[in-house]
Amino acid sequence: MRTKSLKKNTINVVTLGCSKNVYDSEVLMGQLRANNKEVVHEEEGNVVVINTCGFIANAKEESVNTILDFVQKKEAGEVDKVFVTGCLSERYKPDLEKEIPNVDEYFGTSDLPNLLKALGADYKHELIGERLTTTPKNYAYLKIAEGCDRPCSFCAIPIMRGKHKSKPVEALVTESEKLAAKGVKELILIAQDLTYYGLDLYKKRNLAELLRALVKVEGIEWIRLHYAFPTGFPMDVLEIMNAEPKICNYIDIPLQHISDSILKSMRRGTTQAKTTRLLEDFRAAVPNMAIRTTLIVGYPGETEEDFETLKNWVTTMRFERLGCFTYSHEENTHAYNLEDDVPEEVKQQRANEIMEIQSQISWELNQAKIGKTFKCIIDRKEGNHFVGRTEFDSPDVDNEVLIDATKHYVKIGDFTNIKIIEASDFDLYGEPV
Numbered sequence: 001m002r003t004k005s006l007k008k009n010t011i012n013v014v015t016l017g018c019s020k021n022v023y024d025s026e027v028l029m030g031q032l033r034a035n036n037k038e039v040v041h042e043e044e045g046n047v048v049v050i051n052t053c054g055f056i057a058n059a060k061e062e063s064v065n066t067i068l069d070f071v072q073k074k075e076a077g078e079v080d081k082v083f084v085t086g087c088l089s090e091r092y093k094p095d096l097e098k099e100i101p102n103v104d105e106y107f108g109t110s111d112l113p114n115l116l117k118a119l120g121a122d123y124k125h126e127l128i129g130e131r132l133t134t135t136p137k138n139y140a141y142l143k144i145a146e147g148c149d150r151p152c153s154f155c156a157i158p159i160m161r162g163k164h165k166s167k168p169v170e171a172l173v174t175e176s177e178k179l180a181a182k183g184v185k186e187l188i189l190i191a192q193d194l195t196y197y198g199l200d201l202y203k204k205r206n207l208a209e210l211l212r213a214l215v216k217v218e219g220i221e222w223i224r225l226h227y228a229f230p231t232g233f234p235m236d237v238l239e240i241m242n243a244e245p246k247i248c249n250y251i252d253i254p255l256q257h258i259s260d261s262i263l264k265s266m267r268r269g270t271t272q273a274k275t276t277r278l279l280e281d282f283r284a285a286v287p288n289m290a291i292r293t294t295l296i297v298g299y300p301g302e303t304e305e306d307f308e309t310l311k312n313w314v315t316t317m318r319f320e321r322l323g324c325f326t327y328s329h330e331e332n333t334h335a336y337n338l339e340d341d342v343p344e345e346v347k348q349q350r351a352n353e354i355m356e357i358q359s360q361i362s363w364e365l366n367q368a369k370i371g372k373t374f375k376c377i378i379d380r381k382e383g384n385h386f387v388g389r390t391e392f393d394s395p396d397v398d399n400e401v402l403i404d405a406t407k408h409y410v411k412i413g414d415f416t417n418i419k420i421i422e423a424s425d426f427d428l429y430g431e432p433v
């Protein structure tokens with residue numbers, strides 16, 4: 001049997017999906033480490049925990065294939081145990097137990113104590129806010145809330161993550177201090193809906209208050225905002241973004257669409273006029289802000305005219321950063337009652353058209369950066385390049401700044417001023433100054 005060659009009693013945590021899943025895996029690993037368990041992240045181990053994603057079709061497929069891969073390894077004696085947790089497991093546990101029975105046990109998204117028990121560990125309350133980060137040492141995600149109260153018609157997240165639940169400011173400050181003590185310089189704030197923060201706990205939108213507390217954490221130099229929502233946006237966040245250099249002039253605000261009839265069907269609670277005005281207010285309040293958004297094309301009933309409206313709007317608004325998904329028909333969501341009437345190839349064609357427009361805009365915006373110098377954080381070295389980011393770039397989704405390592409040396413994990421000498425549609429090339 002080949003198991004003998006494997007490192008014994010090593011728990012391998014495999015993370016799929018979004019930054020919130022990365023965060024949950026890190027919490028799990030922190031708990032396991034505190035129980036003196038040998039734990040690794042996506043390396044060899046004889047016990048495997050797969051933290052799955054259940055958001056849309058592609059992600060679900062990737063999760064199922066990953067489970068099947070490890071079950072095969074188990075049947076081949078290459079791993080001893082396979083456990084599954086995360087969103088796919090939360091959403092489809094009964095089906096998965098029937099269809100892939102050779103998994104040792106399935107767990108939901110709020111089942112950490114039971115998962116730990118199955119791994120021979122105890123849940124340690126005193127560890128709240130502590131985790132084993134898997135991101136490069138200089139940045140870490142900070143999940144400020146879990147769940148979502150919004151009724152977006154296409155979205156299954158509330159089914160998998162439950163109602164919105166904010167974490168107290170004090171707990172988040174303590175967590176940030178511990179991260180800073182470990183060398184983290186950039187905090188990336190995440191939630192399902194960042195701008196809803198505090199409404200449950202403090203009966204008011206409290207994101208600005210949280211930011212005022214986080215900027216006081218020594219060692220943290222950049223704070224980045226992800227997953228804002230357009231309606232009820234707390235404008236005081238822009239004031240502190242302007243006032244506090246630590247808060248990156250950057251915001252990620254998924255807007256999904258802009259045609260009024262589609263926004264209405266999506267139950268987004270906003271209109272083209274209101275959304276456009278909000279973005280104009282952003283630009284007026286923080287002139288050099290980088291705005292990232294995400295769009296969905298091919299939503300049920302999306303006509304050529306709706307799509308033209310979206311294309312023209314993307315061309316006019318000139319987002320600094322933009323991603324585009326094709327609509328995924330998700331069971332138990334409100335939109336599932338509608339006919340998924342846009343053919344897959346048309347959905348894909350529309351997504352390609354949007355990204356073509358965006359790559360041209362991004363190319364033009366990047367050309368304007370040539371000759372300018374930006375404070376950059378250096379994340380890693382890859383081949384002949386050091387790879388960094390400006391405050392306008394979030395890891396994994398935005399532009400990267402490439403520095404020729406055969407000519408220059410910059411310290412990984414440090415901030416360095418980089419002069420941009422060349423630019424493509426999604427990357428910048430520069431040298432330290």
Ligand code: SF4
Binds near residue numbers: 150156192
């Ligand atoms: S705000 Fe985001 S997570 Fe919440 S329902 Fe809408 S799309 Fe889903």
